[in-house]
Amino acid sequence: MSKRVGIEVSLAVAEAVKLADADVVAAYPITPQTHIVEHLSELVADGELDAAYIPVESEHSAMSSCIGSSAAGARTFTATSSQGLALMNEMIFIAPVLRTPVILAIANRALSAPINIWNDHSDIMSVRDAGWICLFAENGQEAVDMTLAAFRIGEDPQVSLPVSVNIDGFTLSHFIEPILLPDKAEVDRFLPPFKPVIKLDIAQPISVGLLAPPESYTEARKATDDALLASKAVVKKAFDEYEAVFGRRYQVVESYRVEDAETVIVAMGSIAETASIAIDEMREAGQKVGLVRLRLWRPFPAEELAAALSAAKNVAVIDRHMVLGVDNGPLGLEVKSLLYDAPNRPRVFNYVLGLGGRDVTRDDFRDIAARVSSSQGVQTRYEIVGVLA
Amino acid sequence: MKKPIEAIVKAGDLPVGFTAQPGSTVAFKTGDWRSVRPVLDREKCIYCGFCYYYCPDGVYQDMGAEKWYKPDLDYCKGCGVCAHECPKKAITMTLEEV
C-alpha cells in the first residue's frame, strides 16, 4: 500500500532509489541535485539502504565508478546537475556503448557561462546524443515513478542501457508536495532483481572497453543505436506494467486538449503542468489551444509525436535551451525534421524560454499562443519569450 | 581504384556491449614484426636483469639457476631497447635471415 506524504521531491527520489534497493551509489554533490545524494548517504549510513555509497572526488569519477559497478552486476545510481554532468561528459558517452544500465537523476540546471545555478535544460541537451534513454518528469510523483521505471527499463535484458531521469532543478527538485511513495512489496512486484547482460566475473573473465578500429567502430556505434531505438518498445511495456502495479498511466508522448486544437504547444518537464493550466484558461476564453508533452526524449518517440500533432495547424515548440549558431533549439529542430514529410505539414514555431531559472508562467503560454495566431508567414528563427522588446 | 569495404563485421553480429574474450594478445605473435633479433654473449652477461626490466613487451624470461635472461622470439619485435640498455654491451642486434 502506497503512503501519501508531503516530501521534498529530491528526498522522494532518494526514497525511490532505496525502494529499488540499489547496490551502489557513487556521487558528488552539486546544486540543485545535492539533496538527492545527501539523503541517500543518510539512508546508507543509517542502515536503511544496504548499498555501497562511494563519495568520489568528482563527477567524472562518479560516472566511472558507476560504469564499473554496473558492469560488475550491481544495481547502480548516481545524480548530478549542470557542470557536474559536463565533467562526467567523457564517461557519459561510454556507458551506453558498454551497455551498462546506470540510472542517473539529473536535477536540470543551466550550464555555465555565465555561472548560474538555476533551472533549464542545457545540461541534458549537451549530451542528448550520447545514447542514454532520457525520461522527463513533470511533477514529484513522476520523479519517483520515472526513477523506479528507469531501473526496470534500463536493466531489461533487451535494453541494457543507461537511463537519465530529468527533474527540473529547484522548480521540481526543491518543491514539497504530496507524493504517493510505494511500499517495498509493490516495488518488488514491478522491479525484478538485476540480471546483467554483461558481467565482469573473475571466474569467467571478459574484456570490456575495447578499441574499435575503422573496421568495426561504425558497427559498434550502430549496434548501440539499434538497441536505443528498440528500447522504446520496452519503455512502453514498462509503463504498462507500472500501471498494472501502481495504477498510474504513463505514455511516451501525452496529449492534453489537442482535439480540434489549431495551435498545439510542445513542451517537456515541469513547465507542462503550468502550461496545462494556461490551456484550460485559454480554452475557456474560446482559444483552440492544446498541449503535447514528451515524457520520453531519447529514443525520440517520432511516430507517437507525429500522431499527436497530425491535426494541428500550428505547432509551437518550447525549448529550455538555446543552441548557439543554428536557428532552432534541440526540440524545435527535431519537430521540424519530423514534420517535413508529414502529409498536412503544419507551421512550426520555436520558442526559447525559462533559461537559467527565469520563471515560466501562464502568461508566457498566452504570449506564445498570441504570437502564433497573429503570425502570417513562417518563422525563420527561434523567438525568445520573456525578454525586453 | 574503388575503395574496398573495410567493414569486417555486421552491427548485429557484435557481442552486446562490444566485449571480447580476454587474453587475445597471447595468440597475436608479434615476433614476425622483427627485422633484427637480440643475440646475447653469455661470456659478457653479468645477470643484472636490465634487459628483463627494460623490455617494453616483457618478452625476457628469467632462467634462474642458469643466470641469464632469454627472450621469447614469438613476441620480441626487435626494438633493441635491451641492447641499448645492457651495461656490458652483451646484446647485439643481428639481422634476421630472410
Next chain:
Amino acid sequence: MIEIRFHGRGGQGAVTSAELMAQTAIGMGKFAQAFPSFGPERRGAPVTAFLRISETPIKLREKVYEPDVVVVLDATVMNVTKVDQGLKADGVLLVNSHHGVEALRRQYAFTQKMSVIDALGIALEVLKVPITNTVMLGAFAKVMGQATPDDVVEPFNHRFGPSLAPKNLEAFRRAYEAANLEGRA
C-alpha cells in the same frame, strides 16, 4: 486554492514555515506545495518562500505573484522589502511585530486586512531563541482557518524530534490562541 508568501531572513525559518504548513495540509488530506525562492542561501539576507494549499491537485508551478496571504516573520524586512507587493485587495497580511495594526498601517500604508502578533516575544519566552516560524504558523493557522494545533503534531514531531517538538507545539498553540484578524496579540 490559497496562495501564501512568507518573508523572513535567512536562518529564521521562512522556508521551514512553508514546508511545515504544506506537510500539515497534506497530512490533513489536502493538496499543498511549498518552495523557497531559489538561490544561494545566506543567513540574515531577506528570503521569501511560497505555499499553495488547495482541496484539489495543484498543477501551477510558477512563483506566487498575487498571494492571498503574506506572512512576515521579521518586522525589519518591511523596511527593505515591499511585503504587500501583489497582495490581493481582499488578502491578509500577517505580521510579527510588537506594534499595533494602526501603527503599521500608518508607517507602511498597508491597505489589506491585517493581523499582528508579537511572535518574537512568544518565541523568546517559549523557545528561548528569536526564531518565529512556528509562532507565525500558529497565527496563520488560526486566522486563515487552515489547521488546528492537533493537525501540526505529526509534522512538528517529524521535523523537530522529541526534544524540540513540544516547545514548538507550545509556541504554535500560544499564537493560535492569541491571534485574530484586525487585532494585535
